[in-house]
Amino acid sequence: MALRATELSVGDTHSERLVEDLKRTQIVMYAGASGDYNPVHTDEVFTTEVAGYPSVFAHGMLTMGMTGKMLTNYVGDGRLTEYGVRFTNQVFPGDTLDATATVTAVQGGIVELDVSTINQNGVEVLKGSAKARVD
Amino acid sequence: MAQEKFPVEASHIMMFARSIGDGNPIYYDDEYAQGTEAGGIIAPPTFAQASAQFDPNHGLRPKIDGDGWFGSGGSPTGAKPRAPSAGGGGRSGGGGGGGGLHAEQRFIYHRHMRPGDVLTSSTRPGNTWEKQGRRSGKLVFSESVTEYRDQDGELVVTAIGVGVRTERPVDQG
Numbered sequence: 001m002a003l004r005a006t007e008l009s010v011g012d013t014h015s016e017r018l019v020e021d022l023k024r025t026q027i028v029m030y031a032g033a034s035g036d037y038n039p040v041h042t043d044e045v046f047t048t049e050v051a052g053y054p055s056v057f058a059h060g061m062l063t064m065g066m067t068g069k070m071l072t073n074y075v076g077d078g079r080l081t082e083y084g085v086r087f088t089n090q091v092f093p094g095d096t097l098d099a100t101a102t103v104t105a106v107q108g109g110i111v112e113l114d115v116s117t118i119n120q121n122g123v124e125v126l127k128g129s130a131k132a133r134v135d
Numbered sequence: 136m137a138q139e140k141f142p143v144e145a146s147h148i149m150m151f152a153r154s155i156g157d158g159n160p161i162y163y164d165d166e167y168a169q170g171t172e173a174g175g176i177i178a179p180p181t182f183a184q185a186s187a188q189f190d191p192n193h194g195l196r197p198k199i200d201g202d203g204w205f206g207s208g209g210s211p212t213g214a215k216p217r218a219p220s221a222g223g224g225g226r227s228g229g230g231g232g233g234g235g236l237h238a239e240q241r242f243i244y245h246r247h248m249r250p251g252d253v254l255t256s257s258t259r260p261g262n263t264w265e266k267q268g269r270r271s272g273k274l275v276f277s278e279s280v281t282e283y284r285d286q287d288g289e290l291v292v293t294a295i296g297v298g299v300r301t302e303r304p305v306d307q308g
Binding site for chain 1: 171173195304
């Protein structure tokens, strides 16, 4: 299910909805699986009263992980050679996220992609790039 | 810097894939995975982050016999976050504390992790820089680079994390 270089053009896009109405429980699952138990992700009392945020918020790495699902669905399993992001805004429970990959180059058996994830208000929460091997 | 063993296990990969909402059978169904190009179960692209589970001094996990966890019980405890462990920045991006956030993360895949791999990581500090933020005052960024090598000493994944400490919580809106 890998991509073929001959069928790719600069500007091609692939989009997926990553999550609808992000649940607090999913954030808890990510804390447990990743081992990042920072209470700002799961502990409403700490986060509102001590850390000073309106509510718990998702790990940036949860957004990167969910966005990675869109990438591997597009380029195929085991095909990524590089994946990097900046976390540009926080993700809160209740958010709905959509991610898009856009082809920026195809050469030497590698596709280069711009990656962007936005929330339900159109605010970009993650911005990055990726490279993957293509046939 | 810090050296530690990160055993890559199938059940951990399955739980991690579930937590990011990825139901791809390549992450849990060995029979299916054997019929794919990968030839077996592999880990999702951001799985290196879960190596924090195997860091004995990971600052973002309550200590079993320790006190002072900074999360709340019945009410806020007032405890301070433990300082991030020496090698912890590559995974946590320096976000090891109440005022720290993860700003950037990049992975370079030399190959993809598989169950049965026993990885050894080593972390070195990268660049640090400062910036004045519009919504959170002065920002101090620090980068760390973690290399994960397999049981044969071959490089598997390079992880570059950037953590940021903010002067105050990020303004919303």
